[in-house]
Amino acid sequence: MALAHSMQAARQPIAADAQHHPLSGGATADAMISVEQVGKRFGARGGAEAFSALDDVSMQIRSREFVSILGPSGCGKSTLLRMVAGLVPCDTGRILVDQTPIKAPVPEIGVVFQTSNLLPWLTVEANIRLGAKLRNLPRAQIAARLPGLLETLGLTQFADRYPHELSGGMRQRAAIGQILLLEPKVMLMDEPFGALDALTRDRLNVELLRIWQHSTLTVLLVTHSIHEAVFLSDRVLVMSERPGKVLHDVTIDLPRPREPGEIKSNPRYGEYVTELSKMMGVF
Amino acid sequence: MKRLIEALLFWTAVALIWEFGVRWSGTREYVLPALSQVFKAGWEMRGQLLADTLTTAWEVLTGFALALLGGLAIGLLVSMSGIARRTVLPLVTALQSMPKIALAPLLIVWFGYGFASKLAAAVLFAFFPIVIATIGGLAGVPRNLEEHFRALGAQPWHTFWHLRLPAALPSLIDGLKIAMPLAVIGAIVGEFIGSEAGLGHLIVFATSNAQTSLSFAAILMVTVLAMLFYGAVDLISRSVWWRGVSV
Numbered sequence: 001m002a003l004a005h006s007m008q009a010a011r012q013p014i015a016a017d018a019q020h021h022p023l024s025g026g027a028t029a030d031a032m033i034s035v036e037q038v039g040k041r042f043g044a045r046g047g048a049e050a051f052s053a054l055d056d057v058s059m060q061i062r063s064r065e066f067v068s069i070l071g072p073s074g075c076g077k078s079t080l081l082r083m084v085a086g087l088v089p090c091d092t093g094r095i096l097v098d099q100t101p102i103k104a105p106v107p108e109i110g111v112v113f114q115t116s117n118l119l120p121w122l123t124v125e126a127n128i129r130l131g132a133k134l135r136n137l138p139r140a141q142i143a144a145r146l147p148g149l150l151e152t153l154g155l156t157q158f159a160d161r162y163p164h165e166l167s168g169g170m171r172q173r174a175a176i177g178q179i180l181l182l183e184p185k186v187m188l189m190d191e192p193f194g195a196l197d198a199l200t201r202d203r204l205n206v207e208l209l210r211i212w213q214h215s216t217l218t219v220l221l222v223t224h225s226i227h228e229a230v231f232l233s234d235r236v237l238v239m240s241e242r243p244g245k246v247l248h249d250v251t252i253d254l255p256r257p258r259e260p261g262e263i264k265s266n267p268r269y270g271e272y273v274t275e276l277s278k279m280m281g282v283f
Numbered sequence: 284m285k286r287l288i289e290a291l292l293f294w295t296a297v298a299l300i301w302e303f304g305v306r307w308s309g310t311r312e313y314v315l316p317a318l319s320q321v322f323k324a325g326w327e328m329r330g331q332l333l334a335d336t337l338t339t340a341w342e343v344l345t346g347f348a349l350a351l352l353g354g355l356a357i358g359l360l361v362s363m364s365g366i367a368r369r370t371v372l373p374l375v376t377a378l379q380s381m382p383k384i385a386l387a388p389l390l391i392v393w394f395g396y397g398f399a400s401k402l403a404a405a406v407l408f409a410f411f412p413i414v415i416a417t418i419g420g421l422a423g424v425p426r427n428l429e430e431h432f433r434a435l436g437a438q439p440w441h442t443f444w445h446l447r448l449p450a451a452l453p454s455l456i457d458g459l460k461i462a463m464p465l466a467v468i469g470a471i472v473g474e475f476i477g478s479e480a481g482l483g484h485l486i487v488f489a490t491s492n493a494q495t496s497l498s499f500a501a502i503l504m505v506t507v508l509a510m511l512f513y514g515a516v517d518l519i520s521r522s523v524w525w526r527g528v529s530v
Contacts, residue, residue, distance in 0.1 A: 085434055105436045117431040120525040121449050130445065134437040163530035171530060 032186060032218040033061040033084060038093035040079055053079050055243035061220060066212060068221045068229035070276065071239030077222045081190050084220065085111045098185055107135060110179035114191045116171035118163040125159040128177040135182060145181060152211065153177045169200035189221040205231055206260055213257055230272045231263060238279045248279050316496040325500030336504050338481040342398065342470040343512060346405020350462060354410040358417025379411040384472060391477040401473035401481065408469030409462040416458020420451025453526035463516050467509040
């Protein structure tokens with residue numbers, strides 16, 4: 001253990017170097033998520049031809065970093081996220097999370113999907129508890145954390161309601177709550193606010209940022225909203241059309257904590273949005 | 284209250300039309316008895332009628348329960364195993380395609396005149412809809428929820444208990460609603476073919492002795508019994524309220 005620690009310390013300069021060249025590949029000791037030359041092909045089925053979804057994708061994400069993946073529809077960004085989650089196997093390359101190769105879902109990772117995936121027959125509170133129950137976390141531990149979590153998410157008054165009685169934004173909060181209760185090291189989010197209206201989306205972005213700020217979470221978010229990516233992230237990775245590759249790695253150098261009014265009137269915010277829009281081929 | 288009055292008026296009208304239609308047309312009792320004659324015959328034979336009703340009720344209940352257990356088990360097996368889907372399911376379908384009434388005499392040969400052959404007939408009639416409803420319900424579990432459970436690292440048993448079973452319940456309940464009246468038909472058919480007790484036996488006995496009023500009393504009892512059992516299933520089905528609710 002002591003040896004591992006000293007090795008990590010010795011590698012510090014290299015890791016710092018990799019931070020500036022995230023596309024250089026190769027594992028770094030302090031990477032929480034390390035995607036190494038990953039490829040994915042989907043075989044021919046029925047009339048559909050075989051195609052390559054991801055081609056030689058590499059990325060390093062440090063602990064407590066907030067990184068967004070931005071890309072056009074069908075570029076394989078959701079597939080990549082599912083591969084990091086251990087839901088879809090890699091054809092080539094490998095993925096390490098917290099130094100462990102991912103072959104199946106692990107407790108260190110929590111996934112928030114675009115659909116809230118709440119069970120209609122359970123109350124909001126029971127839904128939030130569900131993940132912890134499935135992972136056999138101690139009841140006392142859940143009971144101790146739950147009230148504070150409900151408070152943070154603004155769901156205290158809705159704990160006994162059923163999901164269909166809630167707005168889409170509330171449901172998505174509950175979905176995030178279910179994952180936060182598990183206290184994962186990594187939270188993967190697949191367009192979690194994609195189905196929400198713009199106002200609710202902005203509000204949830206602010207809340208997500210606040211929650212992340214007060215936690216030790218590493219977040220990897222898939223989105224196709226440039227504004228969302230810039231507002232939330234430390235870094236934005238821009239992916240190409242199919243087969244997906246990482247084309248650009250843009251560090252978002254905006255001060256934290258970020259307040260929406262402050263950040264969005266910051267001229268650099270506009271510059272990042274313009275730059276990323278160009279990279280995405282918007283103009 | 285208004286609905287109660289509507290129902291009461293309707294059924295009173297039906298009863299009156301039956302009673303006076305028969306009386307005024309001068310139809311003979313052994314062809315079609317008036318309602319009052321049916322009640323009279325039923326009351327005179329109330330001990331017999333009650334005993335036969337209990338016999339049939341017990342056959343239906345146990346038959347339904349067995350069909351539920353067997354149907355669930357086969358439905359689960361077929362849902363989980365490709366081999367079972369290619370072997371057991373065609374067998375069950377073939378069994379279903381056979382006219383089950385044609386099997387009834389064989390059941391008497393195999394299981395005798397008593398309770399066992401009626402139980403077998405009720406099971407045979409009731410279990411197929413339960414198999415189909417179980418398979419359909421389990422196949423309809425939303426893919427996104429299955430994936431979510433996988434991401435949460437849920438054990439297969441947990442996924443079944445917390446996701447698949449509750450998601451399949453609305454469909455399963457529909458199957459039970461179809462199966463319950465079929466269990467009644469199965470028990471009665473079994474009693475028709477060969478028996479010493481039960482409402483089916485009473486119907487055959489009364490009809491062959493030209494006691495048409497008593498036969499009608501027994502038929503009414505079968506109807507009441509079937510409706511009570513169906514009502515019970517319907518009552519249970521109301522606790523499965525999440526049918527069609529998507530979030």
